[in-house]
Amino acid sequence: MRGVSDTGWLDDTRTSYDTVAVDYADLLRDALANEPFQRGILALFAELVRARGTGPVADVGCGPGRITRHLHDLGLSAFGIDLSPVMIDVARRDHPGLRFEVGSMTRLDLTDGQLTGLLAWFSLIHVPDDEVPAVLAGFHRVLRPGGVVLLGFHAGDGSRLKTRGYGGHPMHVHVHRRRPERVAAWLTDAGFTVEAEMTHHPAPDVEGGFVFAHR
Known part of the structure; x- marks a missing residue:
């Protein structure tokens, strides 16, 4: 059986x-319409990016592209990257005017300092703890000086194995919960300046964490 930190987690x-x-x-297509706090957090991210100037913004772990589209509608030059080729197919189908690429956050195929902003919206949740520092170092590499990063994640402690979800289909992914202060410490160690840590309680026993930082 694979452990949480085994490299098989990507597959x-x-x-x-x-x-x-x-x-x-x-x-999830229309879920953001019912999430005013999330829309507000994304609007703040867009404002911070625009204050740093124009330039591309990567939605890393974009899934079917709904957040990429939202960032584009907020005036950002956003494109999406996701590990799943089928997710990218769906994103291109649903948002044909936007750019989407298959790729892994563990090895971003982007040049140094290319981005003005980077969003990882509940996509770090499957990355094992011992892999996170390298992922954040990659985020730092591809952001230009002053570039903004926003991480959204499940807040809390512990991990669980998810074996079914989204229409009842089988899955095999570990879902990791982290405290905002821990994520902020990882970002600091990667060379970022942390600007804000937030938590959101959309339902009983549900907690979201958000950390803003810049290079």
């Missing part, structure tokens, strides 16, 4: 989201 994540991609897109 498991890709296969799981390939399997659920169509139902995932259908279930």
Whole structure:
């Protein structure tokens, strides 16, 4: 059996989201309309990016592209990257005017200092703890000086194995919960300047974490 930190987590994540991609897109397509706090956080991210100037913004772990589209509608030059080829197919189908690429946050195929902003919206949740520092170092590399990063994640402690989801399809992904202060410490260690840590309680026993930082 694979452990949480085994390198097989990437293959498991890709296969799981390939399997659920169509139902995932259908279930979450309009979810942001009912999430005023999330819209506000994304609007703040867009404002901070615009204050740093123009330039591309990567939505890393974009899934079917709904947040990429929202960032574009907020005036950002946003494009999406996702590990799952089927998710990218769905994103291109649903948002044909936007750019989407298959790729891994563990090895971003972007040049140094290319981005003005980078968003990882609940996409770090499957990355094992011992892999996070390298992922954040990659985020730092591709952002230009002053570039903004926003991380959204499930807040809390502990991990669980998710074996089913989004239309009842089988999955095999570990979901990791982290405290905002821990994520902020990782960002600091990667060379970022942390600007804000936030938590959101959209439902009982549900907590979201958000950390803003810049290079």
